[in-house]
Every structure is written in structure tokens, then in C-alpha cells.
Amino acid sequence: MITRLTLVNFKAFPRLELPLGPLTLLTGLNSSGKSSVLQALALLRQSFENARSTGAVAGLLLNGELVELGTARDVLHDDFGPADDLLDSDAPVVGLVIEAGESIRFVALYDSEEPDEDVMQASVSSELPQFLDTPFQYLHADRITPAVTYPRSRQVAIDRGFLGVRGEHTVNYLRHFAEREVPDGPLRHPDAPSPQLLDQTVAWMQELCPGVNLQASAVEGTDFVRLSYGFGGTAGINATRRRRPTNVGFGLTYALPIVVACLSATPESLILLENPEAHLHPKGQSRMAALISAAAATGAQMVVETHSDHVLNGVRLAVKRGALQPDDAVIHFFRGNGSGAEVITPRVDKDGMLAQWPEGFFDEWENSLDQLLD
Known part of the structure; x- marks a missing residue:
């Protein structure tokens, strides 16, 4: 240190x-x-x-x-x-x-x-x-904004475990390491259904927006991944309908790289x-x-x-x-x-x-x- x-x-x-x-x-x-x-x-x-x-x-x-x-x-x-x-x-x-x-x-x-x-x-x-x-992670103040897709780079997100200075590789990192466990200790959220990274990320994101959930998936045949949000029926929003980040606002997408960096x-x-x-x-x-x-x-x-x-x-x-x-x-x-x-x-x-x-x-x-x- x-x-x-x-x-x-x-x-x-x-x-x-x-x-x-x-x-x-x-x-x-x-x-x-x-x-x-x-x-x-x-x-x-x-x-x-x-x-x-x-x-x-x-x-x-x-x-x-x-x-x-x-x-x-x-x-x-x-x-x-x-x-x-x-x-x-x-x-x-x-x-x-x-x-x-x-x-x-x-x-x-x-x-x-x-x-x-x-x-x-x-x-x-x-x-x-x-x-x-x-x-090592370094996340700039100018982070990713809501977008339809994000880059899928194995070398950066998976081999190096780096989220990018704007957090642009966060979605791909989360997609690939979704089942990696957050060790027992202060970082593990007690309300998450499992210690897996995706569940832990969702639990901490719900501290920022109650009821929110995430999905990160590859766009087949491309070099991109997709992020979507669901809201569990909160705030009058249909729980079965996924929302793209561009229809949700800046706060959640801007915070996501910080949450994943800390949990990782x-x-x-x-x-x-x-x-x-x-x-x-x-x-x-x-x-x-x-x-x-x-x-x-x-x-x-x-x-x-x-x-x-x-x-x-x-x-x-x-x-x-x-x-x-x-x-x-x-x-x-x-x-x-x-x-x-x-x-x-x-x-x-x-x-x-x-x-x-x-x-x-x-x-x-x-x-x-x-x-x-x-």
C-alpha cells in the first residue's frame, strides 16, 4: 500500500x-x-x-x-x-x-x-x-453515458480485468464474470440472493434505485455487448419490460462502473x-x-x-x-x-x-x- x-x-x-x-x-x-x-x-x-x-x-x-x-x-x-x-x-x-x-x-x-x-x-x-x-482501476469523471451498446474486448475486460477509464468495458466485464463470487466480508450485500458478482451488483445498485435489476448480454455477430434495466414493477413500470439505458437516465449507467470496480x-x-x-x-x-x-x-x-x-x-x-x-x-x-x-x-x-x-x-x-x- x-x-x-x-x-x-x-x-x-x-x-x-x-x-x-x-x-x-x-x-x-x-x-x-x-x-x-x-x-x-x-x-x-x-x-x-x-x-x-x-x-x-x-x-x-x-x-x-x-x-x-x-x-x-x-x-x-x-x-x-x-x-x-x-x-x-x-x-x-x-x-x-x-x-x-x-x-x-x-x-x-x-x-x-x-x-x-x-x-x-x-x-x-x-x-x-x-x-x-x-x-488497478482508474475511472475518470467523464464516464460512460447511456448507450444502446458497449464494446466487447476480451483483451481489456477479461484478460486484463480493466474496466476502462470511462468504464466503457464494465458491461462486458460484468457479462463475463457474472458468476464470480464476491468474497464474504464488508463488500457482500446481505440482501443479494447470492454472492455472485451480478447479484451483488444489482443489490448495490438497488441502494441507488430501489427495484432495479440488470442484464448484460453479447450482441451475436458483433463486437458489442448490450445492457438493459428492469424495475421489478416499482414506480408504476411494467416489470416484464426491459429498458435500454438511453431510456433510463444518466445516474444508473454513470454509477455502474464505480459499483463494479468496488465489488471487484x-x-x-x-x-x-x-x-x-x-x-x-x-x-x-x-x-x-x-x-x-x-x-x-x-x-x-x-x-x-x-x-x-x-x-x-x-x-x-x-x-x-x-x-x-x-x-x-x-x-x-x-x-x-x-x-x-x-x-x-x-x-x-x-x-x-x-x-x-x-x-x-x-x-x-x-x-x-x-x-x-x-
Whole structure:
């Protein structure tokens, strides 16, 4: 498990040292650097997977399957500073340091004569850390939308077990692994008829929309799979009629990759999630936080960017109820300070309360209420 991530001259940060836990929430203002944390982890995975598969010289691959960061000019912090602790060089460097049992330094040189290259020559201080080989998911905020069909790729969904950065391979993954059992423990929903993945997915999806059920099937003779919804007679909808995603709305389809990623988590997994609350009502956001907390409690490492106080409170409730230990929930609040970004880390106690509540940290409800009562 990664316990600390250090960024040097990377995007918004001249230097940032960020503790990580089994469940890390990244919160705060827009464009304050939250996404850079996820991108840094994904960048390392993308770069060294590429080096292994192609035999290329190790370097930071800025544009690939997981992230598209542009060029070296885009990645180097505008006011880059010295990094003598990483590399004795007069040239500007971008540094990414992972603490995962040991300290692994990834140092990339910025070539001022080739600022628009999208590969940066890099060195690694020792053997590659284990997290580069563990099960991995990264789901962007821009996820799949309701569609008639989704891609069927054996290599991505089945051989690699990867859902795609937009979750576009989720339906095929769910179709193929429908009977795989979710291990007994926090992730297994008690109301599901069986421990199989499809039944467990339906049970958790019913936390978001009571009565919903799913079917994932191949479209014969094509490279596509189809997803359909049923509603068990709820809300006046005919229980026997299947509904295509385009007639259901964004929320369920947008949430499905998050649910499947969590239920597929193993104790070695690293899962990066952007805005899991998107298109969900408040109760659904809270239940999504419960699912994410359950995945962390099984041993997976979850790093989650969120703008939702319901997700925050769902994690706090998980701590209060003993589903998650206080030290296992790490919360970082990013905010601008006029010259860049600063990070404040409120500590969670065993009752789910926060040791501090910084200004601007999910306080807009109180601010609006004060104005209404004024």
C-alpha cells in the first residue's frame, strides 16, 4: 500500500507531500490540484506498463490509455525549483516519490530544447514498486453515458480485468464474470440472493434505485455487448419490460462502473475514482460512500476525488459504525492560497467527527442558511 506520495515540480505543485491511507478523499476547490494526485499515480502506471510491454526505455509517457497530460511543458510547474534531493542536475526535473514500504523515486528530466515532447526521460531509484503490478482501476469523471451498446474486448475486460477509464468495458466485464463470487466480508450485500458478482451488483445498485435489476448480454455477430434495466414493477413500470439505458437516465449507467470496480476489488487493488457521486441523489451518494468504504475495509486502496459532502459524511459514518478505522480514512482539503495550492488534512476520530473544519470546507450549506436567516 502507498503511504505517501510526493510531487516535485509537477503541474500545480512545486512540492507536495501527501499521506495516503486505505481510503483517501481528495476534496476542495476546482483547479486546486486534486486531479494531479490521481494523474501522478496513473502516469506512473501508464509509463512503466508501456515500457514493459514495448521494451522501450523507461520514461514518463504523458499521453496514453490512462491520462493525457500534453507535453513536458504542460507538466513542469511554472515556477519550478531545485530538486537536489532527487537528482544532482542543473536541468529542471519533475519528481514523483512513492512510499510503499520503501521510498521509490521517479525523476524525469525536462529538456528545454524539446519542451513539446510527450515522453520525458526518467530514472528510477530502485526496483519498481509492487503497486505497478497490482490490480488497478482508474475511472475518470467523464464516464460512460447511456448507450444502446458497449464494446466487447476480451483483451481489456477479461484478460486484463480493466474496466476502462470511462468504464466503457464494465458491461462486458460484468457479462463475463457474472458468476464470480464476491468474497464474504464488508463488500457482500446481505440482501443479494447470492454472492455472485451480478447479484451483488444489482443489490448495490438497488441502494441507488430501489427495484432495479440488470442484464448484460453479447450482441451475436458483433463486437458489442448490450445492457438493459428492469424495475421489478416499482414506480408504476411494467416489470416484464426491459429498458435500454438511453431510456433510463444518466445516474444508473454513470454509477455502474464505480459499483463494479468496488465489488471487484481485492486486497492488493489500487482504485482511483473521480467524482463517484456524479448524477446521484444525496442518499445514493451516501450509499456509494458506504460501498467505497467497504472496498477499503477489504484491503483495497481507494483514492477518491469528490465534491460531495454526502460522500464525506458517508465515510465519516463508516468510521463511526466501525466499518473503517479512523486512521484508515485520510481526508485532504485543497484550496488556493494566492500563490498556488495548500492542503489541509482534517483528522477523523472514532466517532466520525473531524478535528478541524477549515474555512471553505463543505460549509456552503451553513453560509447559505445564514444568509436566508439574516
